[in-house]
Amino acid sequence: MQELIPQLASIFRDVFNDPSLAIKPETVASDVPDWDSLTNINLIFAIESEFKVRFALGEIQELKNVSEMAALIMKKKGLAKN
Numbered sequence: 001m002q003e004l005i006p007q008l009a010s011i012f013r014d015v016f017n018d019p020s021l022a023i024k025p026e027t028v029a030s031d032v033p034d035w036d037s038l039t040n041i042n043l044i045f046a047i048e049s050e051f052k053v054r055f056a057l058g059e060i061q062e063l064k065n066v067s068e069m070a071a072l073i074m075k076k077k078g079l080a081k082n
Contacts, residue, residue, distance in 0.1 A: 002025070005023065005024070005025055005066065005070060009022070015046050016035070016039065026066070027065060044060060047073070051077065053073060055072065
């Protein structure tokens with residue numbers, strides 16, 4: 001899961017148009033300036049496109065931080081460890 005954080009950080013930097021944006025596993029929306037509902041939609045779309053996965057609305061609503069997003073991606077890709 002940790003191996004996805006750099007990839008996710010790159011997506012975050014692109015979506016938020018901030019090359020200095022630092023993303024950690026515990027990062028939440030309130031940690032990132034300008035993270036609003038529209039940016040969230042763009043972020044989810046970019047993540048889905050990059051990783052070739054689709055998220056259900058309920059899955060997205062349950063995510064609390066970047067680490068949980070990485071875990072969900074791993075699960076969707078069949079890479080999650082039980």
